[in-house]
Amino acid sequence: MSDTQTLIDNRPPSVATLFLERVEATPEREAFRYPVPPASGDGPDDWRSLTWKQSADRVLSIAAGLIDVGVRPEERVAIASATCLDWILADLGVLCAGAATTTVYPSTNAEETAYILADSGSRVMIAENAEQLVKAREQRAQLPDLAHVVVMNEADALTAPGDPEDWVLSLAELERRGAAYLELNPDVVRKRIDAITADQLATLIYTSGTTGRPKGVRLPHDNWAYMARAIESTGLVTGEDVQYLWLPLAHVFGKVLTSGQIAVGHVTAVDGRIDKIIENLPVVRPTYMAAVPRIFEKVYNGVVAKARAGGPAKYKIFMWAAGVARDYAKVSQDNLRRTGSRTAPLGLTVKHAVADKLVYAKLREAFGGRLRAAVSGSAALAPDIGFFFSGAGINILEGYGLTESSAASFVNPGETYRTGTVGRPLPGTEVRIADDGEILLRGPGIMEGYHGLPDRTAEVLESDGWFHTGDIGELSSDGFLRITDRKKDLIKTSGGKYIAPAEVEGQFKAVCPFVSNILVHGADRNFCTALIALDEPSITAWGADHGMAGKPYADVVTSKQVEEMIGGYVSRLNEGLQRWQTIKKFRILPRDLDIEHGELTPSLKLKRPVVEREFKHLIDEMYDGTREA
Known part of the structure; x- marks a missing residue:
């Protein structure tokens, strides 16, 4: 049996267990970086850090606080917030309490938020601010199971006329209650974690459907433990990496990155403000990040516009350099595939070196100057844009997965990546192409089913475990997958x-x-x-x-x-x-x-x-x- 297979087969039943193992292994290593805006509102953010031990202190207090307010194993705790450090710590607190997280996008309106809270049976809602609190308050009559709303921003955790007693808490108050509860019951969280089984519900992620109500995808603890170990086994990230995480954590793509981080132990800088990405990159200087194609498209459009604004000569140089980048990437990737060496003809190599000094080096600096790999997922990246970045020295590793497969089913393998494909399946994931071209997946990352919708589950999940993705694709002879379209599109x-x-x-x-x-x-x-x-x-x-x-x-x-x-x-x-x-x-x-x-x-x-x-x-x-x- 290979080391990779052993690592996956011997995975623990939950990420909560992995989290405790990580804290015990590297307690004083940096785990997270997060921005604190200046009090005046002007000037740069102050970036601060938490070690794994400091993170665990907060996570265990949140877990104990949830237990103290009556949350039982597998009961749902909703998180309605933009991506931030508190989202990650709250989610880990929910998992360590043996409960399950219901994810809610902060942009979701009050009516649909209430639907998700009611359909999931969420007992607690952890809300980012007053705006999210108001959504629960407006729909409280439809939410008899919602016992508490915990507000991250302490200043917004205000009760209002008609609120039940103790209905609104701040996250800080929940943590204080949890710390006090742990003093009296020091083993309570550890016992909850030890009792978690692999098939126990960990996360309910509601897919944003194009029509009708969203469906809750049931992802048990084993999905995340598998993803953590599978990501670790690829070797794409190491404990020395610095990840920049801005993706919405309510989406499965953002969520899976937290599992991978715990297994590997690298630093994650967290800031979900999309308008801060360009400003943050030179500050964070990530070695690794994930994004959706729209971000790379915006960066590309931005550098084209900047070159055009510099006048005809500068624009002409840029367009020449962009063409060289694409040609160099295509030739070098093709040679790597055929000969095992990423080479290009001498003339093209010389042009590429000149273009690097004139254009590419500045582009890499805009990404912080240390970016080793960027994973692109959620939608298809236009190949010509992928080839441009590849030729400019920014390696975009396209991947593929769905909410129903815990996000990461395929990813391109490091230096041998192929632009225009989503790479090979993660270790432990099986794939086959149906007669009509549909991609079918099977493995430990596949969902348990849709929450409360057995008929809808049966439409996509066969009794022998094969999941129908609804996507059309082609497999190369050496296992690289190319997505051609959505079956229904x-x-x-x-x-x-x-x-x-x-x-x-x-x-x-x-x-x-x-x-x-x-x-x-x-x-x-x-x-x-x-x-x-x-x-x-x-x-x-x-x-x-x-x-x-x-x-x-x-x-x-x-x-x-x-x-x-x-x-x-x-x-x-x-x-x-x-x-x-x-x-x-x-x-x-x-x-x-x-x-x-x-x-x-x-x-x-x-x-x-x-x-x-x-x-x-x-x-x-x-x-x-x-x-x-």
Whole structure:
């Protein structure tokens, strides 16, 4: 038996056990970094640290506090908060109490928050601030099981007329109660942890469905213990790494990163403020981070815009360097695959060295200068953008997984990664491709099922453990997986041709540096169209250079100049497509797509049905009375 298999097979029943093992092994090592904004509101954040021992002191106090207020094993404790250190410590406290975490996005409205709390049967809600507290308070009549709301921000933990006694607590008060409870019952948390079984519920993550109510995905403790050991076994991260974690922890992608950290023992810098990413990177100087494709797209669009703003000469140099980066990445990756050596012809190598000094080195510094690997997941990364970063010395390792598979089912293997694929399966995970191209998965990371929905569970989970992902893919002879599209998102034109919209959309994002989001439409139509949303900073900067300085975004994107410019990029896209894939017509949206309007999930995935409903009039307009081959 291999060392990897032994590591996975001998995993403990829970991450709570792994956490205690980590604390005992490296109590004084740094575990977390977190920002504290200046009291004045101006100036840089003050970054502070916690050791594993200091983290454990808080985690065990939270766990004991939950036990003190009556939380029993497997009972649910909801966390409604943006990504922050307290989210991680609260989640670990829930797990160490033997309870289960229900994740709630802070952007979820009061009605849907109440649905999740009620459907999960959550006994306690840990709320970030007054805004989240109000959601529970407004819907309290529908939440008879909710015994307490614990507020992270102590100043916001205020009771209101009509609140039951002791209904609202601050997190600090819960920890004080827990510390006092531990003094009287010093072994209470350890006993809870020792009693956890592998099949005991650990997490309920509600998928943000495109239609109807979200489904609660039941992930037992063993899922996270397996993920922790599987991530450790890949060798992609080591105890010396510094991870920058900003992803929403209510999403399975962010959540799995906490399990991997505990197993490996590296430092994690935590800050969920998306608008602080660019500012934080040079401060944190991560060696490892995970992100969704939209972040890499925004960085790429930003450097293109910056180069353009520097004048024609600087822009020409950048575009030359971008082309060299892509060529170098493609050739070197291909040579690695064929010969085992990442090499390129001498002429291209010389060009690459020149471009590195002029462009790539500055780009790497923007990421902190030490970034060894970035994992991209949640959606497909346009290959040309992946090749650009690869050639610039920023290794983007695409991965793949779903909420139902505890996030990490596939990941690219370090130096031998292949852009355009999601890598190989994690050790212990099985994969097969069904006759219709659907990817099926089986292994210790697969969910127990959907909470309270046995019929929905049976639709996707076979009795022998194979899970139907709903994604279409292809496996190479050496086990690398390429995702081609969502099974349900494949477009079949009225002419009978199948089109993978995500593939076309990804190609357009690589061609056009101004695009923020694009939706290709064409199901049951005789030609394809597109709805295109533009990136506000990039397009307004372009507008300023073309006689529209000072004009608002809505005026710029509706101008004739922008329509003609985007039309040129659509034409360039069409040159590389099959005839039936080409975009015959397009409309530029008056605003970008966003989470607030329900058009993007919190992990920035496109909700196609929502977008198509919202902009139905534009789609109808493109097909009205028109015939195209």
